[in-house]
Amino acid sequence: MGRAPSADEDLMRALFDEHARPLLGYVIRLTGDRQRAEDIVQETLLRAWRHPEALAGRPARPWLFTVARNLVRDGHRARLARPREIGDEALAVLPADDDLDRAVESWAVAEALADLRPEHREVLIETYYRGRSVKQAADVLGIPQGTVKSRTYYALRALRLALEERGLAP
Missing domain, CATH: 1.10.10.10 (Winged helix-like DNA-binding domain superfamily/Winged helix DNA-binding domain)
Structure with a gap:
C-alpha cells in the first residue's frame, strides 16, 4: 500500500500540470533548443519547490516565467563569459609535439x-x-x-x- 503524497509533492504536481507545458513553449521560443528548454523548466520548477514562500499569495505563472527568463539570460551570459567550446575535431588538425x-x-x-x-x-x-x-x-x-x-x-x-x-x- 502506497503512502499519501505530501503537501510539497501536491504543490509540485499542481505546478507541473498547470504550468509546465506553457512554460516549456515559452522557453523553447527563448532558447531555440528543446533539450535546454526542458532543463530550464525543470530547474524553474525545482526552484519553486525549494522556495514555496515566493509563490504564497500571488499567481504562480508570472513568477515561473520570470525565473525561467532569468535562467535563460544567466545561461547566455555564462556562455559569453567562457571561451567558445570546440569539439575534438579541431584537435585532430592541430600539430602536437609529443x-x-x-x-x-x-x-x-x-x-x-x-x-x-x-x-x-x-x-x-x-x-x-x-x-x-x-x-x-x-x-x-x-x-x-x-x-x-x-x-x-x-x-x-x-x-x-x-x-x-x-x-x-x-
Missing part, C-alpha cells in the same frame, strides 16, 4: 646503449651523441681511426638488435 613519446624513446635508447659492450658504447657516444668525426673520436678515445670505424659498425648492429628486442626498431 614530448612523452620522445622521452620514452630516449629512455629506451639509453637502456639499449647501457646493454652494449663499453667500447661500443664509447664509440657511439663520441660519434653520434657528441657529433665528433672519426678522427676526433679516435683522438679522444686514444685508438686508431680504423678501430673507430669498425667499432661503430658493430656497435650500430648491436644497438639495432637491442632496440629490436625492445620493439623500437623495424
Whole structure:
C-alpha cells in the first residue's frame, strides 16, 4: 500500500500540470533548443519547490516565467563569459609535439646503449651523441681511426638488435 503524497509533492504536481507545458513553449521560443528548454523548466520548477514562500499569495505563472527568463539570460551570459567550446575535431588538425613519446624513446635508447659492450658504447657516444668525426673520436678515445670505424659498425648492429628486442626498431 502506497503512502499519501505530501503537501510539497501536491504543490509540485499542481505546478507541473498547470504550468509546465506553457512554460516549456515559452522557453523553447527563448532558447531555440528543446533539450535546454526542458532543463530550464525543470530547474524553474525545482526552484519553486525549494522556495514555496515566493509563490504564497500571488499567481504562480508570472513568477515561473520570470525565473525561467532569468535562467535563460544567466545561461547566455555564462556562455559569453567562457571561451567558445570546440569539439575534438579541431584537435585532430592541430600539430602536437609529443614530448612523452620522445622521452620514452630516449629512455629506451639509453637502456639499449647501457646493454652494449663499453667500447661500443664509447664509440657511439663520441660519434653520434657528441657529433665528433672519426678522427676526433679516435683522438679522444686514444685508438686508431680504423678501430673507430669498425667499432661503430658493430656497435650500430648491436644497438639495432637491442632496440629490436625492445620493439623500437623495424
